[in-house]
Amino acid sequence: MCTTSAGDCAADPFRSPSVGRPAEVPVTSSKFEVEFGGCMTLIDGSERGLECIYEPGEALNLWVMHARYRDARFTLDGADAETTVYLRDEEPGQGFRVKMPDGRRSLEVRVPGASPWVLPVRSSEALTEQERQRRKQFDTEALAVERRLMAGEIAALEDSDRVFHKGLEQGLWDDAMRLGIATGWYTHTRLDRPDLARARFEELRPRALRDPKFSAAISIYLGDVVRREGREGEAAIMFREAARHAIRIDDRGLQRDALGRYTFVLAALGYDDAALHWSSSLVELMRAASDRHADLAITLVLVANVHRRLHAAKGAIDPRPLLEEALAMYQPGGVIENPSNSGPALMGLAALDLQQGKPADALRRIHAARAIPKLMLEVVNQAALADLEVRALLASGADAVRLDAALRTLDELAEGSVSRENWWAAKVRRGEVLAARGDWSGALAAFAGSEDELDALIPLAALGANGQVSDLRHLDGRRQLLLLLLDKGQPEQAMCVARRAHARLSQLDSAYGRWDLDDSEDAERKFAQYVEARTDYEQLLQSRSDLPEGELQRATQEAKRRHDELQQNVLELFSQRAANPRRPACEALSPREPGELLLGLHPLGDDLLVIASADGGTTHHIVRGFGRDGRGWTPKRLSAELFRGLDHDIDGAKRIRVLATHGATTIDVHALSWRGRPLIRQRPVVYGLELLAPRDAVDGAGPSSALVVADGTVVPAGEVDFVVGRIAETGTKVVQLGSDRQTPELLRTHLAAVEHFHYLGHAYRSGTAPSAERGGEPMLAAESLWPPYPGGAASEPAFIPLDGDAGRLEVADILMLEQVPRTVMLMGCATGSVEGTAPGGGVSLAAAFLGAGSVAVVASTRKVGSAEAFLLGRELAEHLGHGAAADPGRWMQHALEAALEGDLEPSAIADYRVFVP
Numbered sequence: 001m002c003t004t005s006a007g008d009c010a011a012d013p014f015r016s017p018s019v020g021r022p023a024e025v026p027v028t029s030s031k032f033e034v035e036f037g038g039c040m041t042l043i044d045g046s047e048r049g050l051e052c053i054y055e056p057g058e059a060l061n062l063w064v065m066h067a068r069y070r071d072a073r074f075t076l077d078g079a080d081a082e083t084t085v086y087l088r089d090e091e092p093g094q095g096f097r098v099k100m101p102d103g104r105r106s107l108e109v110r111v112p113g114a115s116p117w118v119l120p121v122r123s124s125e126a127l128t129e130q131e132r133q134r135r136k137q138f139d140t141e142a143l144a145v146e147r148r149l150m151a152g153e154i155a156a157l158e159d160s161d162r163v164f165h166k167g168l169e170q171g172l173w174d175d176a177m178r179l180g181i182a183t184g185w186y187t188h189t190r191l192d193r194p195d196l197a198r199a200r201f202e203e204l205r206p207r208a209l210r211d212p213k214f215s216a217a218i219s220i221y222l223g224d225v226v227r228r229e230g231r232e233g234e235a236a237i238m239f240r241e242a243a244r245h246a247i248r249i250d251d252r253g254l255q256r257d258a259l260g261r262y263t264f265v266l267a268a269l270g271y272d273d274a275a276l277h278w279s280s281s282l283v284e285l286m287r288a289a290s291d292r293h294a295d296l297a298i299t300l301v302l303v304a305n306v307h308r309r310l311h312a313a314k315g316a317i318d319p320r321p322l323l324e325e326a327l328a329m330y331q332p333g334g335v336i337e338n339p340s341n342s343g344p345a346l347m348g349l350a351a352l353d354l355q356q357g358k359p360a361d362a363l364r365r366i367h368a369a370r371a372i373p374k375l376m377l378e379v380v381n382q383a384a385l386a387d388l389e390v391r392a393l394l395a396s397g398a399d400a401v402r403l404d405a406a407l408r409t410l411d412e413l414a415e416g417s418v419s420r421e422n423w424w425a426a427k428v429r430r431g432e433v434l435a436a437r438g439d440w441s442g443a444l445a446a447f448a449g450s451e452d453e454l455d456a457l458i459p460l461a462a463l464g465a466n467g468q469v470s471d472l473r474h475l476d477g478r479r480q481l482l483l484l485l486l487d488k489g490q491p492e493q494a495m496c497v498a499r500r501a502h503a504r505l506s507q508l509d510s511a512y513g514r515w516d517l518d519d520s521e522d523a524e525r526k527f528a529q530y531v532e533a534r535t536d537y538e539q540l541l542q543s544r545s546d547l548p549e550g551e552l553q554r555a556t557q558e559a560k561r562r563h564d565e566l567q568q569n570v571l572e573l574f575s576q577r578a579a580n581p582r583r584p585a586c587e588a589l590s591p592r593e594p595g596e597l598l599l600g601l602h603p604l605g606d607d608l609l610v611i612a613s614a615d616g617g618t619t620h621h622i623v624r625g626f627g628r629d630g631r632g633w634t635p636k637r638l639s640a641e642l643f644r645g646l647d648h649d650i651d652g653a654k655r656i657r658v659l660a661t662h663g664a665t666t667i668d669v670h671a672l673s674w675r676g677r678p679l680i681r682q683r684p685v686v687y688g689l690e691l692l693a694p695r696d697a698v699d700g701a702g703p704s705s706a707l708v709v710a711d712g713t714v715v716p717a718g719e720v721d722f723v724v725g726r727i728a729e730t731g732t733k734v735v736q737l738g739s740d741r742q743t744p745e746l747l748r749t750h751l752a753a754v755e756h757f758h759y760l761g762h763a764y765r766s767g768t769a770p771s772a773e774r775g776g777e778p779m780l781a782a783e784s785l786w787p788p789y790p791g792g793a794a795s796e797p798a799f800i801p802l803d804g805d806a807g808r809l810e811v812a813d814i815l816m817l818e819q820v821p822r823t824v825m826l827m828g829c830a831t832g833s834v835e836g837t838a839p840g841g842g843v844s845l846a847a848a849f850l851g852a853g854s855v856a857v858v859a860s861t862r863k864v865g866s867a868e869a870f871l872l873g874r875e876l877a878e879h880l881g882h883g884a885a886a887d888p889g890r891w892m893q894h895a896l897e898a899a900l901e902g903d904l905e906p907s908a909i910a911d912y913r914v915f916v917p
Contacts, residue, residue, distance in 0.1 A: 032114035033065040035212040037249025040124050042174040042211060043131070050173060050210050051120045053127065056102035060121075061086070063248035065093035066111045072096065073111075076104045076121075088247050090785050095250060134170050138163070142179045149186035150377075157187065157196070177214050180204045185221055192379045194225045201225065216245035216254045223261060233788050233835070236265045240786050243278075255285060256295045260302035267309040271787040275310060278785075279303045283322075293335045300326040301344045308352055323348045343375030350388055359396035366392065379413075383422050386410040390429040394436060403433055424453040428477040435484065444484055450477030451501065455583055479604045486609075491618040495611045498602050500583040502661050503690035589690060590917060595654035601642075601664035603627050608664060610642060614649040621645055627663060639672040650674060655684045655889050657916070665834040665841035668861070671910035678909050680896060684889025689841075691850050691917040703755035703823065703880065706732045709747070711739045711761025711801070719870050720760060726877040732756065742802045744809050752819040756880065757849075759800060760827050760873065788835075800828070800845070814848035822885045824849045824857040827873040832859025832913055846915045856888030857915045868908045875899045888914045 038060040039052035054060060064072045074081040074096065086095040098107065102123045109117040141163045148156035160183040167176030181204065188197035201222040208214035223238030239262035246254035259282045266275035283303055286296040304319035304326070323345050328334050330342035350365035366389050375381050390406045407430060414422035431446030454474055478501055485494040592598050592613055600611035608626035612619050623641045626633075633641075643650065650656070656679070658669045670685035671678050679685055706727050710720040720736065728734050735750060739761055751757060799808040814820070826832065826845055834841030843851070846859035858876060860869070875895040876884075884891040892914040900906065 031066070032111055032117065034109050034117045035063045035245065035248045036119060037061045037213055037251050039174075041135075043122075044168070044171040044173040045120060045122075048120045051122050052107075053122055053124050054100045056100065056123050056125060059084075059097040059099050060107070061095060061097055061250045062109065063091070063093055063095045064109065064111070066114065068111050068113070069094045071112055072109055074098050075108045075110075076101070077106055078108075081107070086250060091244065091247055093248070095248065131171075135172060135175060138167050138170070138172050138175050142167075142175065142182075145179070146182055146186065149183060150190055152190050154191050154193070157183065173210075177204065177207065177211075181214065181217050181221065184218075188221070188225055188228075189378050189380070194228050198222065198225045212245040212249050213251060213254065216242040216251070216258060219245070220254070220257050220261060227261075227265065232265055232269055236262065236269060236788050239265060244786070252285065252289050252292060253295060256282065256299050256302075259285075260299060263306050264302060264309075266787060267306045269788065272310055272316075274785055274787050275306055276316065279306045293329060294341075297326040297329045297336060297341075297345075301348055304352075305348050308348070308355065319352060320349070323352065340372055340374045343369050343372045343381065346372075347375075347381070347384065347388070350392070354388065354392055354395060357395070359392040362388065362392040363396065383410075383413050383425065386413055387425050387429065390433070394429075394432055400437075407433060420453055420457040424450050424457060424474065424477070427453060428480075431477060431480060435480065440484065440488065444481065447477045447481035447484065450474075451481065451497070451583070454501075455504065475604075482602070482604065482609060486620055491611060491620050492613070494620065495598070495600055495613055495618055496586040498600055498609075498611065498661070499589050499659060499690060500586065502659065503589060504583040590688065592657075593655070595652070597649050597653035597656045599646075599656055599658050599669065601658065601660040601667065601669075603662045603664055610644075610646075612646055612649050615652060616649065619645065619649070635672060638667070639674065642667070642669070642672065643674055647675075650679075650683060653683055655686065655887075657686050657688045659688050659690065660841070668910040668913075670913065678906075680893055680909065684887065684893045686856075686889040686892075686914045686916045688916050689847055689850055691847070703732050703821075703885075705754040706734045706756040706758065706880075707750050707754040707821070708734055708736045708758045708760070709739050709742070709800075710736075710759075714866070715760045723758060723760065723874055723877050726874055727756070727758065727880060729878070730880050732880070739800065739802050744802060744813055747802065747809055748813060748817060751821060752817060754821050756823045756825075756884075757821040758825045758827070758873070758877065759831075760869070761800070811843055811845060811848040814845065815851050817852045820849055820852040820854050822855050823880070823888070824854050824859075825873060825876055826857065826859040827869040828860065829863045830860060832857065832915055833861050850915055850917050855885050855916065856891070858888075858892060858912060859915060860911050861913055862911055864908070864911050868904065868911065871899045871902055871904045872896070872908070872912060875902075888916060 036052065038054070038058065040055055041053045043051045043053060045051040052060065062074070066072070072094075074083050076098075082099040083096045086097060088095070100107075100121070100123075102125060104121055104123070107119045107121050145156055145160045145163055149160065160179065164176050164180050164183070167173075167179065180200065184197045184200035184204070187193050187200060201218050204214075205218050205222070208218050219238045219242035223235040223242065226238060227235035239258055242258035243255065243262050246258050259278050263275050263278045263282065266272075266278065282299055286292060286299040289295065300322045304322035307316050307319040307322070310316040327342055327345040327349065329336045330338055330345065332339070346365045346369040350362040350369065353359070353362035353365060366385055369375055369381075370385055386406065386409050390403070390410055393403050393406050407426075410422075410426045410429060414426040427446050427450040431443045431450065434446055435443035457474075478497065481497055482494045485491070485497065595615065598611075598613040600609070600613070602609045602611070603626070604622070606625055606627040608623040610621050610623060621644055623644075626641070656669075660667065660669075669687075670680035673679070674682060708720065708724050708727065712720075724734050724736050735754065737747075737750065739747075739759075799810040801808050824846070830844070832844050832846035834844070841847070844859065846857040849857050872895060875898040876891070878898070879891055879894045892912070896904075896909060896912075900909075
């Protein structure tokens with residue numbers, strides 16, 4: 001809950017967070033931190049630690065974070081240093097440029113009340129001849145390794161390790177780290193091994209903490225790997241971390257790489273305001289650096305692709321001029337004049353041409369891009385171009401011969417790829433081609449096959465192998481499968497397809513929280529064998545073997561057979577141990593009860609598909625334009641569109657279960673008006689997450705035992721006593737605890753022993769809780785510029801704060817419980833928050849309890865006021881004995897009515913939901 005009034009804390013789920021540019025960002029923390037940049041290199045000087053080797057006469061950039069950063073004093077070998085100031089509105093603290101004369105050995109920063117921060121420094125002129133020779137020899141060996149990696153030689157990884165560790169032993173820390181990062185990058189992009197790249201970057205990450213520059217670089221490239229796996233929210237957090245480092249040390253190149261990627265992911269996640277802010281800021285930054293033409297060209301392509309995604313957002317600009325400007329810079333006579341680097345601009349223009357209905361222009365760009373050898377070195381570019389070509393040929397009405405040839409190329413790339421991502425794409429495009437020819441049965445089979453591919457692709461990615469997890473980026477096949485089924489008069493089958501896909505992702509989120517590869521020798525061994533088989537298969541695919549053609553073909557077939565067999569073993573193992581993250585059959589989903597209305601809400605591009613299944617059958621309609629401008633709709637218009645044609649079904653419904661995915665999860669269906677009143681005041685409404693298989697029937701008796709946990713620092717004792725008394729009056733045995741005196745272990749023990757859990761107090765998302773360093777201050781205004789914001793726990797997991805020294809109760813802790821209460825009430829801020837970019841809304845605290853076995857959870861979807869939480873909480877407690885577990889929708893309905901008869905504001909209806917599996 002919040003400490004301010006409900007009105008102050010209320011948030012509109014359809015409104016993007018406002019983004020402003022404060023004149024100055026204060027630092028509320030007394031913690032003293034300094035980040036530095038501008039060193040020519042860094043050498044590990046044994047007892048002196050890491051030495052910054054600087055160029056005489058140049059400046060080092062230091063960012064100081066402390067409550068008294070203005071009072072920072074800089075000295076070089078004890079004498080005051082010459083400094084100038086630089087600022088960034090978005091960051092707390094201040095930057096200082098320290099001019100570095102020749103011959104200095106120590107740079108010291110002091111602020112009042114804190115121990116000094118010291119950086120050993122040395123002029124580049126003071127490097128010994130031995131050090132210079134070591135660096136020269138290291139560079140020669142590192143370059144040779146990098147060339148082999150660029151050529152796709154996986155065996156070069158072993159030599160890279162050898163050279164890397166040799167460099168560290170010689171104190172060449174900077175040079176070794178550069179090789180390590182380059183190796184990770186080539187492993188990802190040239191060898192197409194994101195699993196090995198991730199391991200490389202994770203190994204380097206602790207070492208990089210010594211230098212913000214390398215911390216930023218590793219976060220960028222690790223973010224690339226995570227993004228390829230489809231975890232957009234996690235990638236955004238990594239890019240955000242990198243961008244903040246880059247901004248503080250004022251590194252233009254890193255800012256380009258980090259902010260460019262960050263902006264692109266923000267656009268994909270729907271944070272339009274922040275994406276627009278950072279894309280504009282990035283272009284301004286690169287244009288100001290008049291000597292960095294290559295950086296500007298890359299930035300223009302990145303930003304153009306962002307604005308291509310944001311074409312409908314207010315403030316978005318036409319991406320075509322940006323792409324054409326970048327392309328002109330690369331062409332003969334341009335300021336860069338390097339056509340071999342023009343591939344990304346051509347691909348961006350081709351995608352834009354296709355998006356704007358110009359397939360002939362797109363085909364011309366694709367042909368030009370395919371002629372660039374540098375672009376075609378990367379498998380991901382080959383697949384992307386093949387995919388674009390099929391789409392462009394289809395849009396241009398090309399003849400069957402050309403289309404079939406393009407499909408064969410895409411199929412061959414898929415068949416020869418270890419990434420099932422390409423297999424999925426090939427099936428989707430085949431379905432589109434067959435649908436265009438009127439072959440409905442073939443198209444349905446192809447689109448259904450693309451969903452089957454995701455059954456393997458998604459869990460493999462979750463285990464760290466290749467592929468993508470993001471359901472948002474795999475909607476093409478499902479969207480067209482749904483539309484085909486509906487067009488053919490099969491709405492029941494369409495509902496089944498949508499529910500199965502929802503269940504797969506929701507169950508995966510829940511199951512993955514329980515998975516621990518290290519706790520089983522069998523699991524670890526099988527996964528290691530699978531990774532080894534992948535390596536063998538890839539080496540045969542990517543090497544120029546001297547084997548005769550027949551022998552090479554047989555060896556490749558055998559390597560693929562072993563790879564596929566072990567892959568299936570791993571998938572089966574994951575399914576057994578992690579509660580089957582594959583799509584369950586329709587019969588295994590929680591069935592519709594007699595008198596129940598299932599209301600499915602599924603975004604289809606710019607539109608919203610509404611499927612309603614009731615006693616009278618299954619119907620559907622499409623809400624046009626919801627994904628494009630639905631956030632600006634009034635509740636009245638949304639209600640009219642959503643409930644269109646459903647009056648008869650709602651009239652006859654005893655209960656409504658909302659089954660929403662992606663952006664539709666943010667719609668407060670229960671609070672929308674139907675026949676002039678909020679729907680929940682007329683019919684019980686619950687929100688289903690498709691998490692678990694059907695349960696045994698739950699009787700209507702109240703719980704025999706309950707646990708009440710309250711944060712005594714924010715909840716008055718009288719409120720806690722009142723709630724405890726109300727629950728006890730139902731005949732329930734109540735245990736009362738204070739969260740500030742609990743450890744996670746004790747709380748988990750108590751949770752496993754009761755049938756009902758009631759929490760009163762604050763709840764947080766990682767990175768948003770007040771901390772000792774911040775003195776309990778609220779989030780800084782500037783942090784609104786740095787999403788992901790608190791929302792889906794896939795990006796920032798939620799937790800309940802416990803004793804300061806003991807930690808907190810997190811989503812993962814709850815998912816690991818073997819026994820949880822049947823019913824749960826979480827009367828804190830955003831305990832059931834939903835993220836529109838997550839398939840099922842994300843894994844909130846509420847979803848975690850359901851994933852662990854609870855049958856009903858009442859939780860808030862946004863920040864709420866203390867008075868509001870107390871009013872509803874006491875009524876929920878009072879009605880707990882009236883079938884809360886058996887009929888959670890009616891439990892919530894009765895409690896809301898009683899609270900509204902008191903002082904609860906009608907607007908508060910939208911703040912809480914009842915979630916069921």
